[in-house]
């Protein structure tokens with residue numbers, strides 16, 4: 001069987017670690033320099049529960065509360081990783097706004113999402129509690145994870161959980177409400 005193609009977008013405020021998480025997942029390394037992203041696409045083939053997936057990961061430019069949701073990310077995506085930094089309350093506020101805009105442009109209530117609180121290695125600078133992140137994800141019916149791209153903590157879990165979410169969504173009752181997402 002050919003691998004199932006899954007398109008995933010990484011979104012969030014600037015400098016929260018979207019690129020670092022993508023590079024850690026795809027290349028297994030952490031780069032300590034900061035280079036703002038315009039847009040990068042990564043591809044990785046991974047195997048879950050005896051199925052092969054070709055993950056196309058789109059690392060988007062950092063957004064703020066004033067950004068217009070980029071229309072190109074509302075179509076042809078199976079799932080979204082919404083990232084904030086646990087060291088930045090601002091990035092937590094911005095992720096809520098990005099979520100509202102995403103739901104708005106998708107025109108439906110359920111979208112497979114993993115909410116990620118990144119940079120757990122910087123625990124002395126923590127500004128957002130685990131419970132705050134967990135509650136927010138619960139209110140979205142999304143999965144919640146705290147990660148460290150630097151220490152490669154729970155990074156693979158983001159994509160494992162999202163791919164499983166997408167699979168459930170494709171097989172489940174949400175299918176009839178799909179208009180914008182690719183199914184295969």
Ligand SMILES: Nc1nc2c(ncn2[C@@H]2O[C@H](COP(=O)(O)OP(=O)(O)OP(=O)(O)O)[C@@H](O)[C@H]2O)c(=O)[nH]1
Pocket residue numbers: 012013014015016017018019020021031032033034035036037038060061062063118119120121122147148149150151
């Ligand atoms: N300590 C620590 N630093 C991190 C972690 N993840 C990313 N960083 C650092 O945070 C800075 C920004 O990381 P990026 O991955 O470029 O962030 P981004 O969200 O892609 O940024 P934009 O391209 O502006 O949207 C870099 O200096 C990274 O090295 C982490 O888990 N721990």
